[in-house]
Amino acid sequence: MIIDILTLFPNMFENFLNESIIKRAISNNFVKINIHNIRDYSEYNNKQVDDTPYGGGSGMVLMCDPIFKAVEALKKDDTKVIMMTPQGYKYNQTKAYELSKLKHIIIICGHYEGFDERILSIVDLELSIGDYVLTGGEIPSMVVTDSVVRLIDGVINKDSHLNDSFNDKLLDYPTYTKPRVYKGMEVPEVLLSGHHANITKWRNEERIKKTKEKRPDLMEG
Numbered sequence: 001m002i003i004d005i006l007t008l009f010p011n012m013f014e015n016f017l018n019e020s021i022i023k024r025a026i027s028n029n030f031v032k033i034n035i036h037n038i039r040d041y042s043e044y045n046n047k048q049v050d051d052t053p054y055g056g057g058s059g060m061v062l063m064c065d066p067i068f069k070a071v072e073a074l075k076k077d078d079t080k081v082i083m084m085t086p087q088g089y090k091y092n093q094t095k096a097y098e099l100s101k102l103k104h105i106i107i108i109c110g111h112y113e114g115f116d117e118r119i120l121s122i123v124d125l126e127l128s129i130g131d132y133v134l135t136g137g138e139i140p141s142m143v144v145t146d147s148v149v150r151l152i153d154g155v156i157n158k159d160s161h162l163n164d165s166f167n168d169k170l171l172d173y174p175t176y177t178k179p180r181v182y183k184g185m186e187v188p189e190v191l192l193s194g195h196h197a198n199i200t201k202w203r204n205e206e207r208i209k210k211t212k213e214k215r216p217d218l219m220e221g
């Protein structure tokens with residue numbers, strides 16, 4: 001899979017690409033992640049990329065041309081173009097699975113003060129990572145990239161995401177490690193029993209209990 005990310009702040013991605021599972025997925029060739037500075041595609045004076053909004057209002061708006069040029073340069077036949085914006089469809093694990101099956105995605109990081117609406121004419125999917133507003137689409141693009149890359153076949157052990165929260169509309173079960181007792185808090189007895197059927201049953205019950213308490217909306221859909 002190839003992920004091309006268009007951003008005004010390429011430095012924000014340095015640590016993200018050079019740590020942990022993402023780093024390993026890149027070096028093992030499961031994914032190629034390219035960071036592109038939108039400014040490099042500007043043909044305006046001083047590499048301009050934004051301008052004041054028509055109709056007035058505060059802030060600067062991301063211009064069409066640098067984005068159109070970048071997408072034209074990078075797009076192939078099977079590319080999905082994604083725009084990160086708080087106005088997008090809400091991102092979730094199901095979307096992450098869908099995206100993890102694709103060959104090539106371009107992710108455009110929206111600008112904190114908005115972008116020219118005509119950019120959407122070359123976008124296949126607008127995504128929001130939640131009902132809050134960040135200063136730009138960079139962190140949201142990392143959220144999407146991280147959640148997609150870990151689902152690419154071979155990147156992590158399949159068992160590790162089989163029981164992920166959300167896979168079957170339930171949150172994940174609680175886990176514990178050593179020591180058995182910490183500050184008076186004990187690991188549930190069943191986990192020490194070695195009785196696999198009972199452990200599975202307990203975990204399923206805990207998933208349902210947790211979900212009912214914290215995210216009943218997941219069970220309704």
Ligand code: ADE
Pocket residue numbers: 084085086110127128129130131132133134135136137140
């Ligand atoms: N840009 C700013 N806030 C965002 C959000 N919640 N989701 C996606 N992109 C964003």
